[in-house]
Amino acid sequence: MPSTPSAPAGSVPAGTTPAGSASSGTATHCPYCALQCAQTLTPVAGGGADGAPVLTVEGRDFPTNQGGLCRKGWTSAEVLTAPDRLTAPQLRGADGVLREVSWDAALDHVATHLREQRERRGADAVAVFGGGGLTNEKAYALGKFTRVVLGSRLIDYNGRFCMSAAATASNRSLGLDRGLPFPLPDLAGADCVLLLGSNLAATMPPFVQHLEGVRSRGGLVVTDPRGSATAALTAEGAGVHLAPVPGTDLVVLLALLHVVLAEDLVDYEYVAARTTGLASLRASAAAWWPERAEAVCGVPARRLRQVARMLADASPSRGGRGAYVLTGRGVEQSTQGTATVTAAIDLALLLGLVGRRGSGYGPLTGQGNGQGGREHGLKADQLPGYRKITDPEDRAHVAAVWGVDPESLPGPGVPAVELLGMLGTAGGPSALIVCGANPVVSAPDVSRVRERLAALDLLVVLDTVPSETALLADVLLPVTQWAEEEGTMTNLEGRVIRRRRAREAPGGARSELWILRELAARLGVPRGFPAEASAVFDELARASAGGRADYSGLSHERLDREGSMHWPVPAPGHPGTPHALLDGFPTADGRARLIPVTHEDPADPLRADAPLHLVTGRLLEQYQSGAQTRRVPSLLAARPAAFAQMHPLLADLLGIEDGEQVLLRTRSGELRVPAEVTEEIRPDTVFMPFHYPGEGSANLLTGSATDPLSGMPGFKVTALEVLPAPRPVPAPDVVTVQQRSAV
Numbered sequence: 001m002p003s004t005p006s007a008p009a010g011s012v013p014a015g016t017t018p019a020g021s022a023s024s025g026t027a028t029h030c031p032y033c034a035l036q037c038a039q040t041l042t043p044v045a046g047g048g049a050d051g052a053p054v055l056t057v058e059g060r061d062f063p064t065n066q067g068g069l070c071r072k073g074w075t076s077a078e079v080l081t082a083p084d085r086l087t088a089p090q091l092r093g094a095d096g097v098l099r100e101v102s103w104d105a106a107l108d109h110v111a112t113h114l115r116e117q118r119e120r121r122g123a124d125a126v127a128v129f130g131g132g133g134l135t136n137e138k139a140y141a142l143g144k145f146t147r148v149v150l151g152s153r154l155i156d157y158n159g160r161f162c163m164s165a166a167a168t169a170s171n172r173s174l175g176l177d178r179g180l181p182f183p184l185p186d187l188a189g190a191d192c193v194l195l196l197g198s199n200l201a202a203t204m205p206p207f208v209q210h211l212e213g214v215r216s217r218g219g220l221v222v223t224d225p226r227g228s229a230t231a232a233l234t235a236e237g238a239g240v241h242l243a244p245v246p247g248t249d250l251v252v253l254l255a256l257l258h259v260v261l262a263e264d265l266v267d268y269e270y271v272a273a274r275t276t277g278l279a280s281l282r283a284s285a286a287a288w289w290p291e292r293a294e295a296v297c298g299v300p301a302r303r304l305r306q307v308a309r310m311l312a313d314a315s316p317s318r319g320g321r322g323a324y325v326l327t328g329r330g331v332e333q334s335t336q337g338t339a340t341v342t343a344a345i346d347l348a349l350l351l352g353l354v355g356r357r358g359s360g361y362g363p364l365t366g367q368g369n370g371q372g373g374r375e376h377g378l379k380a381d382q383l384p385g386y387r388k389i390t391d392p393e394d395r396a397h398v399a400a401v402w403g404v405d406p407e408s409l410p411g412p413g414v415p416a417v418e419l420l421g422m423l424g425t426a427g428g429p430s431a432l433i434v435c436g437a438n439p440v441v442s443a444p445d446v447s448r449v450r451e452r453l454a455a456l457d458l459l460v461v462l463d464t465v466p467s468e469t470a471l472l473a474d475v476l477l478p479v480t481q482w483a484e485e486e487g488t489m490t491n492l493e494g495r496v497i498r499r500r501r502a503r504e505a506p507g508g509a510r511s512e513l514w515i516l517r518e519l520a521a522r523l524g525v526p527r528g529f530p531a532e533a534s535a536v537f538d539e540l541a542r543a544s545a546g547g548r549a550d551y552s553g554l555s556h557e558r559l560d561r562e563g564s565m566h567w568p569v570p571a572p573g574h575p576g577t578p579h580a581l582l583d584g585f586p587t588a589d590g591r592a593r594l595i596p597v598t599h600e601d602p603a604d605p606l607r608a609d610a611p612l613h614l615v616t617g618r619l620l621e622q623y624q625s626g627a628q629t630r631r632v633p634s635l636l637a638a639r640p641a642a643f644a645q646m647h648p649l650l651a652d653l654l655g656i657e658d659g660e661q662v663l664l665r666t667r668s669g670e671l672r673v674p675a676e677v678t679e680e681i682r683p684d685t686v687f688m689p690f691h692y693p694g695e696g697s698a699n700l701l702t703g704s705a706t707d708p709l710s711g712m713p714g715f716k717v718t719a720l721e722v723l724p725a726p727r728p729v730p731a732p733d734v735v736t737v738q739q740r741s742a743v
């Protein structure tokens with residue numbers, strides 16, 4: 001029995017910030033990750049320098065965070081008053097300098113140049129890159145703007161780097177991608193939770209509360225090549241930590257499948273009634289007996305057997321309270337990300353966990369609205385309501401809501417990495433609109449991304465602060481932030497929640513909805529782009545009606561009156577769907593698919609001059625590209641710069657001391673950062689956080705190879721060389737020489 005779990009660093013224990021303690025404030029949710037912790041924002045008397053109120057943040061009771069917040073959440077209001085907050089449109093002059101201009105001048109310039117590019121080079125001359133932090137309303141409006149006003153097929157978003165592998169696998173195997181198809185508090189009752197590649201104790205600390213039950217029963221299993229904060233939750237009998245070789249998560253899963261099949265741990269009744277494909281799955285897993293898997297993934301065979309049996313014993317068919325298989329970016333951000341998630345789903349299906357109360361499979365969405373963004377139009381191949389842009393009926397439905405001919409809607413675009421690689425090429429787009437994203441830091445192989453952005457004729461960036469991408473813009477448009485706007489978000493469990501305005505935006509910042517309306521009018525579409533979020537939501541609800549992500553029973557008014565709801569909500573009186581898949585799978589025959597997968601060598605395998613694994617990831621104190629959190633003084637002070645985490649054995653071998661500068665080199669590039677020496681990592685692996693720009697940008701080192709099925713970049717599998725950084729050669733002491741001459 002483990003000791004009582006302590007609250008993870010940075011979290012507020014549940015109950016310390018009661019829901020009613022700030023009832024006079026504005027009830028909203030954190031701007032950052034997909035846990036979407038509930039907050040109450042209260043103005044402080046006196047206000048800030050810009051005249052708008054300064055806000056205090058308190059946690060609010062809500063099923064996902066139960067009153068808790070992490071450090072990012074507590075300090076989130078500080079981003080609103082960042083000293084370099086953008087408050088006026090800026091236009092780059094012939095001299096290369098960005099200067100403030102009026103909104104009319106900026107929008108006229110953008111419209112004129114977009115029209116020009118389209119006339120010269122066709123509709124696909126203009127591309128759009130969105131962000132997973134945009135509200136559902138903004139995501140919807142941006143997708144509609146791209147397809148109706150620009151007529152371009154080229155839209156995608158940074159959620160491609162987050163959820164694409166899990167979404168592709170979930171749709172293929174289960175017919176549904178809703179993140180978690182069950183409410184988060186359900187985890188508390190399980191006997192076993194297999195957490196594959198997520199460091200949630202650092203990235204979303206309030207989540208840890210939901211694991212207290214399974215930890216108390218010794219059933220938490222964490223796979224991570226690092227002894228992360230989450231892996232540490234398995235200590236003292238709370239569970240098992242597996243530390244596979246990076247890039248071999250699929251081998252771990254194939255071995256678990258092998259044991260479940262070989263030891264007859266399958267829930268045959270469930271498999272017969274609710275799935276297809278057992279025979280072919282059996283054939284694919286047969287080759288991965290635990291001893292063979294151990295030789296590839298480094299996890300002891302006895303541990304693999306132990307975990308398979310733990311999961312099976314926890315499953316309802318064997319009398320357990322329930323078991324869950326959860327995936328995170330650690331296993332998904334790979335060139336075989338879809339295959340890896342598919343194997344995780346296969347495992348959950350074999351054990352009869354999916355679509356059953358108290359058990360299940362789900363991916364842990366990262367970005368605040370990564371889920372809603374892809375449901376409502378930011379993804380290259382999707383229309384609102386999770387409709388397919390290639391399906392004639394789906395096109396006809398959405399076109400009718402938009403009042404356009406279905407034939408006028410473009411076809412599918414291309415995934416984000418491919419899109420970024422096309423920019424400024426002979427056949428690619430010559431103009432790009434970036435909305436709520438910072439690909440110069442967050443995309444793989446950022447040197448190449450910078451090159452492509454520089455080759456554009458027009459780069460328009462909508463942002464709240466001068467992010468690294470915004471600083472490259474030809475036109476920079478300042479937009480509102482979360483506490484300055486109304487809208488909705490869809491969290492990691494498919495729960496639609498309300499975001500509410502607590503203060504006015506400073507200066508000339510405008511909502512993206514207003515900007516899209518103004519641009520649409522200038523481009524000849526004067527109607528169909530309301531600037532009020534509730535009106536956009538009402539249209540989104542109609543467009544989603546009958547789709548997989550059906551929001552048609554929702555409105556801002558209903559969410560305000562009745563609180564958050566899980567989709568689908570197909571009618572105004574419908575209570576929502578906290579548990580999806582209970583009555584069957586939305587596939588042609590109502591059954592889930594057991595799909596065989598094979599392990600492939602990584603796209604960038606180890607070699608003599610790159611014998612180490614580079615893995616990238618997140619820190620508690622920073623979020624995504626860091627454009628927001630690096631502007632919060634306490635978060636920046638806690639984690640001011642990038643570093644390379646490595647094991648003492650590796651450091652000794654290379655002659656590197658803790659804190660010493662090291663040179664990291666991969667096929668894509670090289671950089672220098674200080675070493676952080678810790679035993680909490682495999683000796684063959686180096687970890688770098690990816691939140692930092694410039695010389696400390698981990699994505700200078702990652703490559704552009706992607707998963708062929710989902711377009712997910714292989715962030716987690718890069719071959720690396722590490723060297724002590726050459727000490728800088730001292731510059732000649734010019735002053736001394738001159739002094740000597742003078743003498």
Ligand code: SF4
Pocket residue numbers: 030031032033034035036037065068069070071072073074203204205206
């Ligand atoms: S960053 Fe995530 S975990 Fe932290 S307070 Fe915000 S929503 Fe909660």
